Amino acid sequence: MWPRGFLLRLLLRVTAGATARHACARVHPLLVKSGHASDTRLATALADAYAKSGLVTHARRVFDETPHRDLVLWNVMVSCYSSHxxxxxxxxxxxxxxxxxxxxxxxxxxxxxLSARAPPSSCSQYLGLLAHGLVLRLGLQLDLVVATALLDMYAKCGLVADARRVFDAMLLRNSVSWNAIIVCYGHHDGGKEALQIFASMLRNDDGRCCRPDELTLASLLSSCANMAAAYEATQLHAYALKRGLQGFLQVANALVMAYGKNGFLQQATQTFATIHNPDIVSWSSMVSSFAYLGCAKNAIHVFERMLQQGVRPDGIAFLGVLSACSHAGLIQHGLKYFLLMTTDYQIDPWPQHLACLVDLLGRAGRVQDAYNILLNISCQTNSDVIGAFLAACKTRGNIELAKWAADRLLSLEPNEPANYLLISNAYAAAGAWSELAKVRSLMRNVCSNKVPGCSWIEIGGKVQTFVSNDILLQQSTNMRQMMEILVTFMEKESNDDTLCKDSDFISERF
Structure with missing residues (x-):
């Protein structure tokens, strides 16, 4: 006695998935022998089982052999291709x-x-726009799932403004749609807008479908790390504690990085200590936090602890410890970790790794070895590596190799003012004044206005940015007057031989 159709559909539903990859292939003969192979519902269940098991060709064979295809079967096959x-x-x-x-x-x-797992490209963007037009023609733009898929498609293509328009046009929103627009802004340097949307999400929270989850907080904390917004990171941490979301690994990892990049190493360390089973992201975040703030010995200590715990380091972890060794001048440690990465763990070095290696060799006085690395590994096309090599030439006064690095750097990024300043400093350190004059003249002719260096401070949850001679900043006049008062006090309390007699002291610096 052969199984009936209901039982067969139940068997196919159970066998679908990666855990039973070929189990559905054993149910398929039962359909043929029982005479149910042409049943559309059973064929749909079988094709879906093959699709979820990763057997795309088997699913397509079932689809092609089904004589009567309804919309559900077509959708299963379309979803099969899209999900793969x-x-x-x-x-x-x-x-x-x-x-x-x-x-x-x-x-x-x-x-x-719209949810195809394909890398963003001009083709995928064109097809996404085509799908949007068909959605509008068929009146499906009010469907919550379709609108969210449209939003996510625009986000993956980098069209943030279009994603925001789709989000604003949605009459109904759930946590998925809110997360999609927050992640969209977070991935495209829109941390401020992401935080504003999060505030709107809290105001629209009805306690059921619009409540922030761990994905929301992880994305927002990553934005806080990139913006150096300490106040917002602290508030998000408090919200995570209130909701009981601090136990999620991705939230804890994002908290470690947010606190680390904001300079709160104690809070970052405490958060890391609360993670019961830290993964490679947790360890890498901690190593990078110490390296980012110049605590090289702490970064090395955490990295060694990670190795002792049996966690296999990746390229990001090695980049953190190499950066720490580079900034602190720990040459032997840095060379040891680079060899460990390339020989023991068989990790191909990134340009960032090579920049750290070049800097380490330059600090050791081995500029020629750094030059040989540039030639042998074919990394002359990366401006970061060439910039690190030029800085090493400046430190050691090697004018010939500095000229070679300068030519390579200007050919890669001819319109970058920072490169001209780096080259000028190298020539000035070597006393090559004629070359320096040429670079300065070329910079004036080629580059636009130089982007000024800036500093910032967070006051009352807002990041205030300061640049030199910024007269447009609010209360700039009051700040200049306060600086004049401070300088006056300093002059009175100093000895006569250390007095600042330059009348343009204030105007040159503020």
Whole structure:
């Protein structure tokens, strides 16, 4: 006695998935022998089981052998291609559906097309715009799942303004749509806007579908780390404690990085200590936090603890410890870790790793060895590595190699003012005044206005930025007057031989 259709569908649902990759292939013969192979519902369940098991060709064979195909079966096959990153195949099948069956598709169809796991490209962007037009024509823009998929598509393509327009046009929103726009801003340097949307999300929270989750907090904390917004990071930490979300690993990792980049090493260390089973991201965040603030010995200590715990380091962890050794001048340690990375762990060095290595060799006086590395590893096309080599030439006064590095740097980034300043400093340190004059003249002719260096401080949750001679800043006059008063007090309390007699002291610096 062969199983009935309901039992077969139940078996296919159980066997679907990666944990039973070929189990559905053993149920398939039962459908054929029992005479249910042409049943559309059973064929749909079988194709879905194959798709979820990663057997795309098997799913397509079932689809092709089914004589009567409804919209659900078409959607399963479109979703199969889309979930496996086969963007063009999913769209080709969608076009075939419209031609052969006369079906226009529904919300599930377009959400599958828009959610393809394919890298962003001009083709994917064009197809996304095409899908948006069809969604508007069919009146599916009010579907929450479709609108969220549209938002996510624009975010992946880097079209932040279009993603925001889709979000603003949504009549209904859930936590997925709120997270999508927050992550969109976070990935494209829009941390301030992400925090504003988070505030709106809290105001619209009805306690059921719009409540922030661990993904929301992790994305916002990453934005706080990039913006150096300590006040917001502290507030988000308090919210995570209130909601009981601090136990999620991704939230704790983001907290470590946010506190570390804001200079709060004690809070970063305390947060790291609360993680029961830290992963490579946790350890790398802690190492990078110490390295970012110049605590090289602490970074090395954490890195060694990570190795003792049996955690395999990745490129980011090695970059953190190499950066710490480079900034602190720990040459032997840095060379040891670079060899450990390339020989023991077989990790190909990134340009950032090579920049640290070049800096280490330059500090050791081995400029020629650094030059040989540039030639042998073919990393002359990266401005960071060339810049590190030029700085090493400046330190050691090697004018010939400095000229070579300057030519390479200007050919890579001819319109970058920072490169001209780096080259000028190298020539000035070597006493090559004629070369210095040429570089200064070239900089005036090629570069636009130089972006001034700035400093900032956070007051009352707002980041205030200061640049030289900034008369547009609020209360700049009061600050200049206060500086004059402070200088006056300093002059009175100093000895006569250390007095600042330059009348332009204030105007040159503020």
């Amino acid at each position: 990153g086969l963007l063009l195949d999913s769209w080709a099948l969608f076009a075939s559906m419209r031609r052969s069956s006369g079906l226009s598709g529904d919300g599930f169809t377009f959400s599958a097309l």
